[in-house]
Amino acid sequence: xxxxxxxxTAAVLxxxxxxxxxxxxxxxxxxxADDGKITMGFAQVGAExxxxxxxxxxxxxxAAAAGIDLKFSDAQQKQENQIKAIRSYIQQKVDVIAFxxxxxxxxxxxxxxxxxxxxxxxxxDRAVDSEDTSLYKTFLGSDFVKExxxxxxWLKANAGSAVNVVELQxxxxxxxxxxxxxxxxxxxxxxxxxxxxxxxGDFTRxxxxxxxxxxxKSVPQIDVVYAHNDDMGLGAIEAIxxxxxxxxxxxxxxxxxxxxxxxxxxxxxxxxxxxxxSPLLGDQLMDLxxxxxxxxxxxARVVTEETTFTPEQAAAALPTRKY
Amino acid sequence: xxxxxxWPVLALVALLVLNVVVTPSFFSLRLQDGHLYGSVIDILRxxxxxxxxxxxxxxxxxxxxxxxxxxxxxxxxxAVTCTYIASGGDPWIGMGIALLLCAVLGLWNGFLVxxxxxxxxxxxxxxxxxxxxxxxxxxxxxxxxxxxxxxxEVGAGFLVLPIAILISLAVxxxxxxxxxxxxxxxxxxxxxxxxxxxxxAGVKSRTIIWTxxxxxxxxxxxxxxxxxSNVSAADANSAGLWIEMDAIxxxxxxxxxxxxxxxxxxxxxLGALIIxxxxxxxxTVGIAPEITLVFKAIVVIAVCLMQAPIRIRVxxxxxx
Numbered sequence: 001x002x003x004x005x006x007x008x009t010a011a012v013l014x015x016x017x018x019x020x021x022x023x024x025x026x027x028x029x030x031x032x033a034d035d036g037k038i039t040m041g042f043a044q045v046g047a048e049x050x051x052x053x054x055x056x057x058x059x060x061x062x063a064a065a066a067g068i069d070l071k072f073s074d075a076q077q078k079q080e081n082q083i084k085a086i087r088s089y090i091q092q093k094v095d096v097i098a099f100x101x102x103x104x105x106x107x108x109x110x111x112x113x114x115x116x117x118x119x120x121x122x123x124x125d126r127a128v129d130s131e132d133t134s135l136y137k138t139f140l141g142s143d144f145v146k147e148x149x150x151x152x153x154w155l156k157a158n159a160g161s162a163v164n165v166v167e168l169q170x171x172x173x174x175x176x177x178x179x180x181x182x183x184x185x186x187x188x189x190x191x192x193x194x195x196x197x198x199x200x201g202d203f204t205r206x207x208x209x210x211x212x213x214x215x216x217k218s219v220p221q222i223d224v225v226y227a228h229n230d231d232m233g234l235g236a237i238e239a240i241x242x243x244x245x246x247x248x249x250x251x252x253x254x255x256x257x258x259x260x261x262x263x264x265x266x267x268x269x270x271x272x273x274x275x276x277x278s279p280l281l282g283d284q285l286m287d288l289x290x291x292x293x294x295x296x297x298x299x300a301r302v303v304t305e306e307t308t309f310t311p312e313q314a315a316a317a318l319p320t321r322k323y
Numbered sequence: 324x325x326x327x328x329x330w331p332v333l334a335l336v337a338l339l340v341l342n343v344v345v346t347p348s349f350f351s352l353r354l355q356d357g358h359l360y361g362s363v364i365d366i367l368r369x370x371x372x373x374x375x376x377x378x379x380x381x382x383x384x385x386x387x388x389x390x391x392x393x394x395x396x397x398x399x400x401x402a403v404t405c406t407y408i409a410s411g412g413d414p415w416i417g418m419g420i421a422l423l424l425c426a427v428l429g430l431w432n433g434f435l436v437x438x439x440x441x442x443x444x445x446x447x448x449x450x451x452x453x454x455x456x457x458x459x460x461x462x463x464x465x466x467x468x469x470x471x472x473x474x475x476e477v478g479a480g481f482l483v484l485p486i487a488i489l490i491s492l493a494v495x496x497x498x499x500x501x502x503x504x505x506x507x508x509x510x511x512x513x514x515x516x517x518x519x520x521x522x523x524a525g526v527k528s529r530t531i532i533w534t535x536x537x538x539x540x541x542x543x544x545x546x547x548x549x550x551x552s553n554v555s556a557a558d559a560n561s562a563g564l565w566i567e568m569d570a571i572x573x574x575x576x577x578x579x580x581x582x583x584x585x586x587x588x589x590x591x592x593l594g595a596l597i598i599x600x601x602x603x604x605x606x607t608v609g610i611a612p613e614i615t616l617v618f619k620a621i622v623v624i625a626v627c628l629m630q631a632p633i634r635i636r637v638x639x640x641x642x643x
């Protein structure tokens with residue numbers, strides 16, 4: 001008997017929720033048209049690096065400047081947190097959802113829920129690996145493969161007698177880690193350079209330091225360190241110094257990102273080359289969100305503007321650097 | 324007692340042998356700028372924070388408790404110190420403030436568990452979640468980089484041996500002395516077996532439980548200083564992330580029962596060394612990052628399985 005009542009109550013509740021869902025949806029979309037105030041739900045990866053916090057700040061500032069109401073959540077590097085955040089945005093009926101996926105796969109279900117709720121999704125900074133590209137409107141971010149290629153090409157041109165490269169990968173399964181690895185390998189293919197060891201340092205300084213310490217003992221000859229972000233490179237510098245070698249001279253260091261600490265080390269000659277990966281995509285994101293909500297066509301892929309830095313360029317750029 | 328530690332010792336030896344086979348120079352040591360340099364030294368230095376946290380955890384677990392908040396407390400310690408140093412403060416005072424704050428956080432945990440009687444796993448979960456938020460607030464979400472030679476010494480410095488492991492071993496010695504040479508260890512174990520019976524027998528259960536949580540938090544604080552000092556930066560987001568799991572694992576591998584009432588400090592030392600050796604092994608042997616977790620899981624399962632039948636035999640052998 002009790003079971004029957006429970007089932008019945010659940011059914012009624014479910015029906016009520018569904019009704020609310022469709023009703024609310026209509027209300028919110030008409031609301032957008034009326035007052036022009038857009039609500040954006042943004043699910044950030046976390047605050048794992050200076051880069052990420054600059055990215056967060058850029059999005060928050062641009063949203064305020066563009067008059068967009070921003071709901072922000074921090075997933076602390078966990079996909080389940082991010083999925084939860086996106087689900088809650090769907091329930092709150094935001095106008096547009098933007099997020100930087102923690103990992104590449106496993107997003108189909110939640111994105112389908114957003115699609116069914118008629119909420120457009122914009123990916124920032126990192127892509128998802130899904131066959132159904134209708135699940136999101138556009139992907140705004142850096143081209144990580146290109147970044148890896150830039151790093152590899154610079155090394156090919158400036159390698160000298162260097163041969164053995166060790167690689168400090170980002171978080172296993174994350175798009176920047178996979179793509180920066182792929183691009184770099186593509187660029188150095190056919191040259192003398194070879195990757196003799198490759199491990200993940202989880203994009204953190206202590207991770208980079210610990211892996212580099214182990215490499216310095218287990219790999220007989222290291223000429224170059226290629227780190228997937230500045231922080232791991234900075235950790236590697238510490239390890240190299242502790243081993244009595246000179247970072248930047250005895251062992252060349254190439255990193256990606258160009259955050260302030262990394263640029264400072266580059267200007268000091270401890271890092272040799274940094275490929276920029278700009279986090280300041282807030283303005284571009286707000287523009288895209290407005291266009292998407294107006295129903296305008298947007299390209300499926302928008303690349304952020306980026307450059308590369310040598311020590312001299314870093315010294316020149318450092319005083320005006322925002323992050 | 325001795326043969327409970329047999330399997331952890333064998334596991335550690337097996338890992339070390341694996342390393343030597345793959346990297347023959349694994350045990351080679353040399354003097355570099357006046358300190359020892361080699362893979363074994365790395366294991367000791369990087370394992371020091373885990374060991375320290377596991378020590379605190381051992382006593383907490385001996386009272387049939389658990390402290391999930393140690394990772395967050397470690398992050399707070401690093402965040403407070405680095406923020407203080409970055410604003411021009413003296414590193415020693417910064418570290419003092421951080422450890423005081425950690426003691427207060429330990430008092431909070433102890434209060435929830437011993438006075439309010441909340442389940443330890445829930446009580447410390449509060450700070451596990453909130454603590455990282457506090458650390459983020461302190462650093463404003465940024466990685467705070469500091470340039471302080473004094474502070475560097477804690478995690479990256481050497482007195483021939485890494486200072487970090489010397490601190491951890493000193494704490495280990497101190498705990499061994501205080502709990503094994505006095506009745507304190509017995510009292511902690513009796514609280515773990517039955518808090519009410521202990522109280523009726525005149526043991527101040529509440530004070531003891533409160534004390535072990537404060538001790539665990541201070542240990543976590545010192546470990547946090549080591550972690551952040553090692554890279555001269557406070558990373559509120561990733562410092563000490565999941566270290567509570569490593570610490571609990573170290574305690575369990577070392578033969579301390581999660582049911583409380585019995586603990587082994589030597590076992591915890593071995594457990595912490597096994598965990599760090601495992602991580603270093605992954606890097607030196609060159610196990611692909613994609614299968615690292617599987618490799619670690621297999622080793623942990625193997626160690627736990629090896630221990631299981633022995634424990635049963637020990638229990639059967641001891642008359643109830």
